[in-house]
Amino acid sequence: MPNHxxxxxxxxxxxxxxxxxxxxxxxxxxxSRAKQEQKPIFLSIGYSSCxxxxxxxxxxxxxxxxxxxxxxxxxxxxxDREERPDIDSIYMQALQMMTGQxxxxxxxxxxxxxxxxxxxxxxxxxxxxxGRPGFLQILESIHNFYHQQTEKLNAxxxxxxxxxxNNSNLKPNPDNHLNPKLLSQGLEKxxxxxxxxxxxxxxxxxxPYSNTxxxxxxxxxxxxxxxxxxxxxxxxxxxxxxxxxxxxxxxFHRYTVDSTWTVPHFEKMLYDNGLIMExxxxxxxxxxxxxxxxxACEGTLAWLEREMSAPEGYFYSAQDADNFPNIQDExxxxxxxxxxxxxxxxxxxxxxxxxxxxxxxxxxxxxxxEGKNVLQKHPDKPITPIVKTxxxxxxxxxxxxxxxxxxxxxxxxxNDEAKSLEWLGRIPPVTDTKMIVAWNSLMISGLAxxxxxxxxxxxxxxxxxxVKFILKNQWENQRLHRLNYGNKVSTLAQSEDYAFLIKxxxxxxxxxxxxxxxxxxxxxxxxxxxxxxxxDQEDGGYYNNAHDNSNDLLIKEKGYIDNATPxxxxxxxxNLVRLGLMTDNLEYFDKAEKTLEIFSEKMTDSSVSxxxxxxxxxxxxxxxxxxxxxxxxxxLNKLYLPNFIPCISKDIPDNSxxxxxxxxxxxxxxxxKEQIIEQVSITGGI
Numbered sequence: 001m002p003n004h005x006x007x008x009x010x011x012x013x014x015x016x017x018x019x020x021x022x023x024x025x026x027x028x029x030x031x032s033r034a035k036q037e038q039k040p041i042f043l044s045i046g047y048s049s050c051x052x053x054x055x056x057x058x059x060x061x062x063x064x065x066x067x068x069x070x071x072x073x074x075x076x077x078x079x080d081r082e083e084r085p086d087i088d089s090i091y092m093q094a095l096q097m098m099t100g101q102x103x104x105x106x107x108x109x110x111x112x113x114x115x116x117x118x119x120x121x122x123x124x125x126x127x128x129x130x131g132r133p134g135f136l137q138i139l140e141s142i143h144n145f146y147h148q149q150t151e152k153l154n155a156x157x158x159x160x161x162x163x164x165x166n167n168s169n170l171k172p173n174p175d176n177h178l179n180p181k182l183l184s185q186g187l188e189k190x191x192x193x194x195x196x197x198x199x200x201x202x203x204x205x206x207x208p209y210s211n212t213x214x215x216x217x218x219x220x221x222x223x224x225x226x227x228x229x230x231x232x233x234x235x236x237x238x239x240x241x242x243x244x245x246x247x248x249x250x251x252f253h254r255y256t257v258d259s260t261w262t263v264p265h266f267e268k269m270l271y272d273n274g275l276i277m278e279x280x281x282x283x284x285x286x287x288x289x290x291x292x293x294x295x296a297c298e299g300t301l302a303w304l305e306r307e308m309s310a311p312e313g314y315f316y317s318a319q320d321a322d323n324f325p326n327i328q329d330e331x332x333x334x335x336x337x338x339x340x341x342x343x344x345x346x347x348x349x350x351x352x353x354x355x356x357x358x359x360x361x362x363x364x365x366x367x368x369x370e371g372k373n374v375l376q377k378h379p380d381k382p383i384t385p386i387v388k389t390x391x392x393x394x395x396x397x398x399x400x401x402x403x404x405x406x407x408x409x410x411x412x413x414x415n416d417e418a419k420s421l422e423w424l425g426r427i428p429p430v431t432d433t434k435m436i437v438a439w440n441s442l443m444i445s446g447l448a449x450x451x452x453x454x455x456x457x458x459x460x461x462x463x464x465x466x467v468k469f470i471l472k473n474q475w476e477n478q479r480l481h482r483l484n485y486g487n488k489v490s491t492l493a494q495s496e497d498y499a500f501l502i503k504x505x506x507x508x509x510x511x512x513x514x515x516x517x518x519x520x521x522x523x524x525x526x527x528x529x530x531x532x533x534x535x536d537q538e539d540g541g542y543y544n545n546a547h548d549n550s551n552d553l554l555i556k557e558k559g560y561i562d563n564a565t566p567x568x569x570x571x572x573x574x575n576l577v578r579l580g581l582m583t584d585n586l587e588y589f590d591k592a593e594k595t596l597e598i599f600s601e602k603m604t605d606s607s608v609s610x611x612x613x614x615x616x617x618x619x620x621x622x623x624x625x626x627x628x629x630x631x632x633x634x635x636l637n638k639l640y641l642p643n644f645i646p647c648i649s650k651d652i653p654d655n656s657x658x659x660x661x662x663x664x665x666x667x668x669x670x671x672x673k674e675q676i677i678e679q680v681s682i683t684g685g686i
Contacts, residue, residue: 002017002018003016003017003018003019003021003022003023003024004022004023004024004025004029004030005017005023005024005025005078006018008025009434009483009485009488009490010048010080010082010083010434011048011413011414011430011432011433011434012046012047012048012050012053012078012080012082012432013025013078013080014414015048015054015057016057016061016078019057019061019062019067020062020063020064020067020068020071021061021066021067021070021071021076022067022070022071022076023076023077023078024075024076024077024078025077025078025079026043026077026078026079026084026087026552027552028552030075030077031112031115031552033075034075034112035112035113037075037112038112039073039074039075039112040073040074040075040109040110040111040112040142040143040146041074041075041076041077041109041110041111041112041115042070042074042075042076042077042107042109042139043077043079043091043106043107043108043109043110043117044061044076044077044078044079044105044106044107044108045078045079045080045081045087045088045091045092045104045105045106045107045108046080046081046104046105046106047080047081047082047104047318047432048080048082048317048318048320048430048432049267049268049269049318049319049320049321049429049430049432050104050105050267051265051267051321051322051334052103052104052105052122052123053104053105054320054322054332055123056105056123056124058331059125059126060124060125060126060135063126063135063136065136066126066135066136066139069136069139069140070139073139073143074109074139074143075112081104081106082317082318082432082434082436083482083483083490083491084491085494085496085544086494086544086545086550086553086557087553088106089544089557089559090164090553090554090555090557091106091108091117091120092106093164093167093557094108094117094120094160094164095108095117095120095121095122097160097163097164098117098119098120098160099120099121101122102122103122103123104122105122105123106120106122107120107121107122107124108120108121109142109146111146111153111157114157114554115552115554116157116160116161116554117160118145118146118153118156118157118160119142119145121138124138161554164554164555165555168555168556168557168558170539170541170558170598170599170601170602171539171598172539172540172594172597172598172600173597173600173601176597176600176601176603176604177600178593178596178597178600178617178620178621179621180219180621182600182603182604182617183219183614183617183618183621184219184220184221185607186603186607186611186613186614186617187212187213187215187216187219187220187228187614187618188216188220188224188228189607189608190209190212190213190216190607190608190611190614191209191212191213191216191220191224191227191228191231192608193206193209193213193608193611194206194209194210194213194231194232194234194235195231201259202255202256202257202258202259202265203238203242203244203255203256203258203259203260203261204254204255204564205235205239205244205252205255205272205275205276205564206564207272207275207276207278207279207564207565207566208275208562208563208565208566208567208570208611208612209562209611210232210235210279211275211278211279211282211566211611211612211615212611212612212614212615213228213231213232213235213611214228214229214232214279214282214283214286214640214642215614215615215618215642215643216228217229217232217286217640218622218640218641218642218643218681219618219622229286229288232279232283232286232288233283233288233290235279236279236280236283236288236290236293237290237292237379238261239252239261239276239280239296240280240290240292240293240295240296240377241261241292241376241377241378241379242256242260242261242262242376242377243256243261243262243263243264243368243374243375243376244256244261244264245296245299246268246299246303246338247299247361247375247377247391248338248375248391248394248395248398249299249303249306249307249338249395249398249399250296250298250299250300250301250302250303250304251268251273251299251300251303251304251307251308252268252272252273252276252296252300253265253266253267253268253272253321254266254267254268254269254272254321254564261376262362262368262374262376263368263369263374264335264338264374265321266320266321266322266334266335266337266338266429267318267319267320267321267429268303268318268319269317269318269439269564270308270315270316270317270318270436270439270440270442270443271438271439271442271443271564271565272564273300273303273304273443273446274439274441274442274443274444274445274446274447275442275446275565275566276296276300276446277297277300277301277443277446277447277449277450278442278445278446278449278450280293280294280296280297280450281293281297281446281449281450281452281453281454282449282453282640282642283640284453284454285453285638285639285640286640287640291382292377292379292383294454295383297450297454298456301447301450301458301459301462302403304443304462305407305408305458305462306406306407306408306409307319307409307411307431308431309462310433310435312469312473312487313465313466313468313469314435314440314466314469314470314484315435315439315440315443315466316411316431316432316433316434316435317432317433317434317435317436317439318431318432319411319428319429319430319431319432320332320429320430320431320432321334321335321429322334322335322336322429323336323337323418323426323427323428323429323430324336324415324418324419324427325426325427326427327419327420327427332415332418332429335369335372335374336426337398337426337427337428337429338374339367339369339370339372339373339374340363340372340373340375340394341367341371341372341373342363342364342365342366342367342373344397345357345363345373345394348393348394348397349390349393352386353386353387353389353390353393354390356384356386356387356390357387357390359378359381360377360378360381360382360383360384360387361375361376361377361378362375362376362377362378363375396425397425397426398425398426399424399425399426400423400424400425401424401425409428411428411430411431411433412427412428412429412430412431413430413431413433414430415430417430418430433486434483434484434485435469435483435484435485436482436483436497437470437474437480437481437482437483437493437497437500437501438482438494438496438497438500438501438565439500440466440467440470440504441467441470441497441500441501441503441504442500442504442565443463443466444463444466444467444504444507444508445500445503445504445507447459447460447462447463447466448460448463448504448507448508448510448511448512449507449511451463451511451512452510452511452512452634452637452638453637453638455638460511460512463504463508464508464512467501467504467505467508467519470501471522473487473489474489474493475489476489479492479493479529479533480492480493480497480498480501480526480529481493482494482497492545492546492549493546494534494544494545494546494568495530495534495542495543495544495545495559495568495569495572496544496559496565496568496571498526498527498529498530498534498542498568498572499530499542499568499569499571499572499575500565500568500571501526502523502526502527502530502571502572502575502579503571503574503575505519505520505522505523505526506519506520506523506575506578506579506582509523509582510637510645510646511637513630513633513634513637513646513648514630520582520583523575523579524579524583527575527576527579530542530572531591533546533547533548533549534546534547535591536558536598539594539598540591540594540595540597540598541558541560541569541594541595541598541599542558542559542568542569542572542595543556543557543558544556544557544558544559544568558598558599560599560602560609560610560613561609561610562609562610562611562612566611566612566615567610567612567613569595569599569612569613569616570610570611570612570613570614570615570616571612571616572595572616573592573595573596573613573616573617573619573620574612574615574616574619576588576589576591576592576595577589577592577616577619577620577623578619578623578645580592580623581623581624581625581645581661582625582645582647586664589620589663592616592619592620593620595616596613596616596617596620599613603617615642618642618643619643622643622662622682623643623644623645623662623663624643624644624645624660624661624662624679624680625644625645625646625647625660625661625662626644626645626646626647626658626659626660626661626676626680627647627648627649627651627652627658627659627660627661628646628647628648628649628652628657628658628659628676629648629650629657629658630648632657632658632673632676633646633647633648635673636673636676636677636680639677641677641680641681643680644680652669653669655669655671656669656670656671657670657671657672657673657676658670658673658676660676660679660680667679
């Protein structure tokens with residue numbers, strides 16, 4: 001018998017609709033019942049493409065004994081973190097405080113009256129293993145603790161709430177100055193994150209750190225700037241050659257499970273691909289024109305067009321790590337869609353192709369993943385025509401059609417579709433087809449920057465189509481909404497939706513100069529709404545959720561910590577400075593300064609937690625506008641000048657090619673493009 005999740009819009013929630021557990025979604029019904037019955041809440045947070053979430057759903061959450069105990073003694077609530085990142089952020093912070101680490105599924109227990117967490121973990125096995133107790137044992141222990149050790153429970157709650165409130169109660173610190181010294185120290189410390197290479201550790205793209213490190217090449221001393229640039233170049237090489245990149249179908253997986261960038265965790269997330277595309281385009285424009293950077297951008301573009309673009313124009317959110325090898329299989333296997341038996345390669349490729357292929361990619365009879373091969377490219381080996389032919393043959397085997405014939409690949413929207421639809425090639429992973437404004441915006445920014453650097457109109461066309469869908473469809477009752485399910489909007493926008501959308505609009509404004517001020521005008525309107533609903537008028541900074549949409553939250557957070565995606569406040573600061581430079585409106589600079597001040601202590605004491613705030617500080621100290629002709633500004637866009645805004649203008653002094661303005665003053669008119677570049681690159685402050 002299905003539970004309360006049967007009619008949920010979220011694919012992740014619906015995956016649990018037939019569990020014997022009496023799951024509720026987060027809302028008034030579940031929270032009220034917990035209070036009335038005085039039962040602790042078991043809160044489980046995950047997302048549709050999460051591998052270990054899928055494992056736990058098929059094990060512990062499908063077990064009748066666990067369901068019976070859980071239903072009798074707890075109120076069970078499921079949350080899709082992609083729908084409610086504000087809830088996820090609070091309880092992930094609590095979990096990390098309790099255990100020293102986090103991850104998904106995030107399983108945590110809350111007291112019913114005040115939603116305070118008191119115990120948590122990630123994957124709980126059905127039976128004791130991996131050094132972890134079985135889930136039923138955990139439930140019994142938690143039940144006994146909650147009912148029999150009230151004094152300890154209250155003391156623990158008080159400690160947890162105190163720490164959470166202290167972390168969220170940020171006040172401006174007048175002793176922390178927003179100056180070049182703070183910027184250079186923060187950039188240098190964050191660049192060292194990219195240099196870490198612990199043996200055996202997983203490797204994540206960590207794009208906020210990569211982006212901030214790349215910013216450092218225009219700010220640090222020549223020696224440190226060169227080190228930062230080399231770290232970025234190496235990160236780009238690792239990304240485009242490693243198994244994290246899908247060399248056959250394009251697009252990047254979420255991370256690799258090893259330290260050599262070889263075997264990925266196979267899900268593909270839209271946000272990673274948007275951030276990586278922007279980084280690679282910037283890396284190319286910084287003077288590092290490695291062919292594989294552009295090949296990976298083009299491959300990601302092709303994947304995006306083929307598999308991740310809805311007919312309406314927006315982008316789907318993610319693809320699973322797992323897929324069914326055969327329709328008879330009851331459970332999917334991790335990575336089957338992407339990996340290759342050596343025997344398969346021998347059958348698909350000619351002898352000459354296989355020899356050439358082995359010279360470029362690390363493949364063997366033994367394989368590198370459960371007896372199969374994840375393709376990893378040797379960095380110093382180019383993809384020759386014969387190797388490209390081999391890749392096309394693998395593509396044809398996987399998808400059932402040649403690359404030039406397959407422009408659209410309809411998604412499998414759930415396991416039933418994956419097993420019932422007729423696929424010409426392999427059975428694909430399930431695609432989560434919901435539209436998330438924040439993630440679409442990151443992809444739009446990546447496409448806009450790739451267009452500015454490479455000049456291929458395909459990038460711009462896809463970006464404009466997606467952003468026009470958002471602007472036309474994501475407002476209901478004059479409010480931006482975060483999600484779209486089958487042309488139905490859902491869930492009020494959060495700060496990351498506003499901040500990332502504004503950035504996307506400004507990136508389109510910068511990289512498509514023939515559009516006039518159309519994208520700027522849209523950005524200004526979205527910023528007004530963002531300020532109205534999320535900005536703290538008293539102390540500065542943006543709350544994760546709107547003032548009128550936070551009643552069900554334990555605390556009100558202002559997100560400043562970067563994870564796989566940049567923090568909303570870091571992006572918001574850069575947006576505000578860019579808007580100020582484009583409009584000469586000083587209120588934008590004031591809000592940027594106030595927001596930086598609220599986080600200045602964190603930037604001083606915990607600089608490696610907030611790289612995007614240092615990117616924002618770089619904009620605040622060194623942001624410039626350049627008034628010139630379209631042609632010269634397009635030439636500047638092809639370079640890596642991370643803190644300049646192009647402004648098309650005929651009103652520049654005679655005998656000059658452009659005018660550089662910084663903050664409240666302008667420099668002497670430039671007579672050459674080289675002089676403009678030099679002026680834009682000067683560091684200092686507003």
